[in-house]
Amino acid sequence: MNVIELNQITKTFEKNTAVDHLDLQVPKGSIYGFIGPNGSGKTTTIRMIMKIYYPDSGDIKLFNDGQSVNLQDRIGYLPEERGLYKKMKVKELVTFYGELKQVQNPGREADYWLEKFDLTKSANKKVEALSKGMSQKLQFIITIINKPELIILDEPFSGLDPVNAEIIKEVILDLRAKGSTIVFSTHDMGVAEKMCDFIFMIYKGKKVLDGTLESIQKLYGQDTIRIQTEGGMSVLENIQGIERINDFGQMQEIKMNSGADSQKILTEILAKTKVSRFEITAPSLHDIFVRIARPEKTEEHE
């Protein structure tokens, strides 16, 4: 069963088409990653799923189980830009959102989640007294307090330190294990690669990628070489068959020309320096993202 079904949805603001005839199916129990450059239409799509915006055309189906009542109580939504009532006390705020989400015993749930996120000591503090990290954890708690069937997170890891990011990641995976479907947008390609069952890329309002990481990489074939040499970046210059090099300092990622011979490239490099790693592989999600939305391409379109 699909939890989300978008059929040809379009949304225009003034003269700008933010989302253009978009289709998407999110299967129940999956983790679906939304990627795309800033302003590509991710947040607008999420807001349409949340019924904050209405599409100009196309239709959106949620849950597809005929139960259209209280959809919001079945969804947890963490927007990209989020604020909290600063004057409220921490537990009071969590309880308030628990009541809004129709949680059976909001006070008890609040205690449970505050303890899980190590915020029990701050329960009676005002929200304005919390650190940024604590506020972000609090925002996450109010999103998932009712253990929703569908959790939509817009940039959930942005600004989080590794420890807090790890806690939130664990809770997300735990909720998925208990049956929740997770949709999140991210600019961190590493997180998307590691966590998502499916990746969906939107660019200039249009869908450009949709599928598992494997299926997406298959589209690009084994056209990438990851290499570590003693000579570094300088020895890779003027070697035939290389289209582009992405230099990471200790390691370089080479995009080969179509039809180029990887063994020939290796021979040429060996003639110049000692090679400690040579791996022929599919492009990373990061590389695919850059190939699709690289600046010169953006300029061309603009």
Place this chain on the structure above:
Amino acid sequence: MNKIFIIAKREYKAAVRTKAFLVSLILLPIFMGGGLLVFSIMKDNVDIDNKKIVVLDYSKTLGEHLLLTAENWNKSEIYNDKGEQIAPMYFIEIIQPDTVNPFQQKLELSDKIRKKEIYGFVQIGANVLHPIPGDEQSRILYFSENSAIDEVRGWISGTINNKIREIRITELGLAQEKIKDLFSWVNAEGMGLLSVDSKTGQVIDAKKTNEMQTIFVPYVLLLLMFMMIMMSAVPLLNAVMEEKSERVAEVLLGSVTPWQFMMGKVMGSLGVSLTTSAIYITGIIFTLGKMNMTDIVPFDVLPWFFIYMFLNIIMVGSIMAALGATCNDSKDAQAIQFPAMLPIILPLFFMMPVIINPLGKLATGLSLFPLWTPMIMLLRQSTSVTIPAWQPIVGLVGVILFTILSVWAGARIFRSTIILQGKRPKLGTLIKYLIKG
């Protein structure tokens, strides 16, 4: 639990738990009663500075009378029983009018007034005893720096005219003692209407009407309604703008619909105004009870007050919340606040004309305009005049319909703009949102 109620409960608690609420609860009656208080203080606070008045007496008789009256006045009217000065002393100086160059003389006297050497001067015409229409010498002219409103003019006018009457009566050859009551004025006392006691069936005699009942009661009710709107509905504009700019709105929209969000805030404000008005009205009734004045409380109008206030807060609150949603920051809110408040303030300007003539066309017309019905109709109902029974009902139906329209329009604009960032939408765009939804 209904989500609107949950949001309303939070809004209500957030509002009434603040110090600002307690302060405004105390300040409001001071503000409301302040005008009356200043008036009652100033009423007794008369000018007791002694005043020197120069008289140019062309009549040759009345100036002397003014002098004698002033002397008597200074002896008997200046101090009360406790020996406190309660009135100014008048010192009259009669000078010979300059018939050759009267303007020069009056200019010199004017300069003396400017230098504070004298307070004023009076020119009594030669023919004031038997005035001729249009004749310059049939006039009494009083010159001072504040002649239009100062009390001296009234004193001079009264004193001279009493003497003129006396002289005229003497000229008629009537004995003073016989015409004692010639000028006694019998006032027509204002009375209410007689009614029938619904329990006993007996006729209840009319009560004497007074200014308090006629002006004070409608004034207080109107001002209370106005203040409730200003305290509860108008602040929604800024409150919504703040929640939008601080990104609280979108987080909430993950749990509630824009409609529930807006109505929750409006209902929270309604709760605050119901609490506040209930406290004030109870306080007023209690105070009047202590003063044995509960008969001036319009108990029959109070249910109307609460019905109108209920609808008015929803009506104005929805509009304000929607306008708040269109703003991105406090600058936007400031720019829109005054124009938004204007329709709420305007009925105050019609308060006196409506109280004076509650059955007039102006009062009736204004009271049937739905946005103003809660204030103007209430004002008319709280006067002692019985207004046609159909008018409050028609007014109420209009308010209900207008409230539904405001909530519908407000919700559409609210939903379309609460997340939008960037430039504040223009009127044309808002109309588009209204139509498109």
